[in-house]
Amino acid sequence: MRPLKTYSLAGSWSIRVTNDLSLLVRHLEAHAPLSPEDRDAIMSLPAARQTIATSSYLVREGEPAKTCALLVDGIVYRQKITGAGVRQIVSFHLRGEALDFQNVFLGCADHDVRALTPVVLMIIPREQLLLMIRKRPAIAHAVLMSVLIEASIFREWIVNVGRRGGEARVAHLLCEYAWRMDVLDPGKAEYEFPFTQEQIGDATGLTAVHVNRMLGLLEEKGFIRRERRLLRFLDIHGLRRTGDFDPAYLHGNAVLDGIL
């Protein structure tokens, strides 16, 4: 967890490098209690660190899956391209998340995964991961929880894109970003915000041009302030109200500790 050193690749995203799999332990433990042996099993997974440049592909649609990546630092997003050639971004991922459960299990990717910033990964071979999950029910359970929460986020995105106006859509996205960043790095009122307006548009089903106007609106109303690559949240409550944001769908502290 503790940063070894910080440097930056092309672009302005600063990278924190950690040298182990404890991020994965943390991520899974947030969803289900693990025994010391479970933790050891995760920590002794074979894994190779890899660094990836902005906008390159971690996975391409149609590719068979041979590995599972853990996101150590940076931001990653999933996209699908329609027959008409337009893009929809269907999710983004922050430090600490496992990126490829779907592909590992379904075998073939139905979407692309790309780096939004320079990204650091731990690459875990698919078979090792499957074996571990098979042997350790608690880990299997944590993986299931992680997948269920991601599905819940997908549902909320359907609502966002399907039934909210432009202003609310981008406000909602910003709220989700703020919320999820806050979990990683609590109590800050501002965060690096490396999304381009085109990417915001592709995530909200809007045009880059329209996103620009909506961001202007939100700034004008005093909810946010943009300064270079930094986004400052001046009135998070106002933003939540206009974005109709209720963080319940993120299932922040969903840990099923009883029976399983």
Place this chain on the structure above:
Amino acid sequence: MRPLKTYSLAGSWSIRVTNDLSLLVRHLEAHAPLSPEDRDAIMSLPAARQTIATSSYLVREGEPAKTCALLVDGIVYRQKITGAGVRQIVSFHLRGEALDFQNVFLGCADHDVRALTPVVLMIIPREQLLLMIRKRPAIAHAVLMSVLIEASIFREWIVNVGRRGGEARVAHLLCEYAWRMDVLDPGKAEYEFPFTQEQIGDATGLTAVHVNRMLGLLEEKGFIRRERRLLRFLDIHGLRRTGDFDPAYLHGNAVLDGIL
């Protein structure tokens, strides 16, 4: 699986009644190989049959989950209501699907589940299901696959609602319905179609009025014909083209048989 008798409740949806859990065995087995003992464990789950009227709620947002329902017959959908009071339907479910994995594991429902037709369920107590999943890795694995496929469908819906025009959206929805019905009852060119235009609108992010016009368009072009509560697919390929429908996201025969 074999119908015992057929009758109809209020409305025109005809109900097939089966007296066992073999549908759940089938559903899970479609995603991962099960041993005879796994099958027995499922078949001996305590379960109560229940019949539910059209448009009533199986689960309400915010409710704690105590049971898991298996859909024996009828159609069910999930909805979320925005702060502005508009509805978005985020998925629908057909005969044979398990409805409440998310709620069973996450503990608290983040959306409503409602009957689109009269519906027959098998109600399984949450604890029994959790216990079984804990004891039987193959079943846990099948559940995970089922959840992953549902998540893949959510992603495609985000694309549909976010990046396709009105005509394509409803065409896509119809294609998915046809495809999934065809899996249950192969080779037919027409199916009962109990969706109201308002429901189609809420599933595609459109207005009922606009859905009406788009359906008219699709019919005019000779892709479909509507006769009472029946929908006939006259040109499924044309429909797929205009709906930009590629069934890959349904992961029709995704069975991971190797390692796990």
Place this chain on the structure above:
DNA sequence: CGCCCGTTTGAAATAATTCAACACCGGTGG
């Protein structure tokens, strides 16, 4: 028979897109 829910159709209003031009900023090469 009449009622109610769902469908159909038209016309006016609106949100968002498209197209186009320009400004900005960091990075690259002369």
Place this chain on the structure above:
DNA sequence: CCACCGGTGTTGAATTATTTCAAACGGGCG
């Protein structure tokens, strides 16, 4: 050091898809 370059952001005006409102129709059910 400056000039240029490409990608991103900003702004305005015209166009279009979709919504809204409203009214009428139809068919199944009591």
